[in-house]
Amino acid sequence: MSNPAQRANKLFVQTFGTTADDLYLAPGRVNLIGEHTDYNDGFVLPAAINFHTVIAVKRRDDDIYRAVSDAFPGDIKEWTFGQEGKMDPDDGWVNYLKGFTAAMAVTGLTAKGLDISVVGNVPLGAGLSSSAALEVAFGTAVNDCSQLRLSPLAVAQMAQRGENQYVGCACGIMDQMISALGEQDHALLIDCEDLDSEPVHIPDSLSLIIVNSNVQRGLVDSEYNLRREQCEAVAEHFGVESLRHVELCQLEAAKSELSDVCYRRARHVLTENRRTQHASHALEAGNITKLSELMAQSHASMRDDFEITVPEIDTLVEIISRVIGERGGVRMTGGGFGGCIVALVDHALTDAVVEAIESQYATKTGLEATVYLCSASAGATRVDEEVY
Ligand code: GAF
16 A cells, blocks of 8 residues: 555554654665674765655653554554663564663653654665664654754664663664665765764666565674674774774784684774775765775675675675676675675666576575665655655
8 A cells, every 4th residue: 555654644543543743754774885894983885775664653741652563553562751671572673662762761861752653664674774764763753752852863873872772782873873864865974983974975877776685684683793792802902992993904913813703803894994985985986896896895805704694695796796797886785694785786787687686596596586776865854644
């Protein structure tokens, strides 16, 4: 049926027997380059995508929250601001909302309660940040409805705090920040040390293609946290706050003092930071040959040094890079261990890319891929049903 905004309004009426006051949305994201660099105070280059979580809300006079998702209609979750209790793994999606209000309470902020319904079309579990979209859509609604006047960056930081401290995932700031601050037709170069960001136009000649490998992602949290610990161990070895303050030449000189695994993890992060800055310049200048080279190097580094790709993802990247050559770039995107690849390719090659995936991926892997032809979208906002 209808678009997500209409669906959110409909679910609201079905659940609460009255109409919602307002609608808010936040996008999922795709990271063009700069993987596992955010929690190392490095650089990332994500874009918000035109897949959204939409929330319909009605203000309440008390501090109670009641929430329903279209994934589980009829199952109303309820909590009181500042009394979220402990994260309950069986509660699934609502933990991300409770995490947000819990983080606010810890910070000393208060907000009035809300009745809310949640719907969305960000693919779940695909590495396109459906959880950040949920947190940021909710945070934007709470911020607006209680007139807190938090900046989009502050909403993103609160969402990250909720996920780190309440949900228990040690994620960096990238996903929340791009969901809050994305710009249409642009990627955002984010310096995760000072959280400065600058929009980078994506040339009109390029198609943004995301392909879901449909590999069931396993061990994601434990492997993610392990990578983070390995990076922190190397920073500690050098006596610095983060890998941002280690130079590649220092790392090379200290190679024998580190385990091979830790050395390679750090080499990925340091080289990825450079590639991300160069890729941002290449994109801005429309230098697709350079972009292609940097995205290929990024993928190889994730595969060989950071070891976060899986064979099916490597296969997808190989299939696509054979079609596009230097007329576009392709690499795995997101935290890894399954999920998606991102390709930025000359429009003229879009059909050939899709045909190559359709004719080769299933034969080589036994899985069906899902292709999303996307565009870079704006960040979280209040929205009208008619203009969604
Ligand atoms: C996940 C995390 F949530 C991000 O913070 C980032 O570290 C990413 O993995 C890897 O680049 O999406």
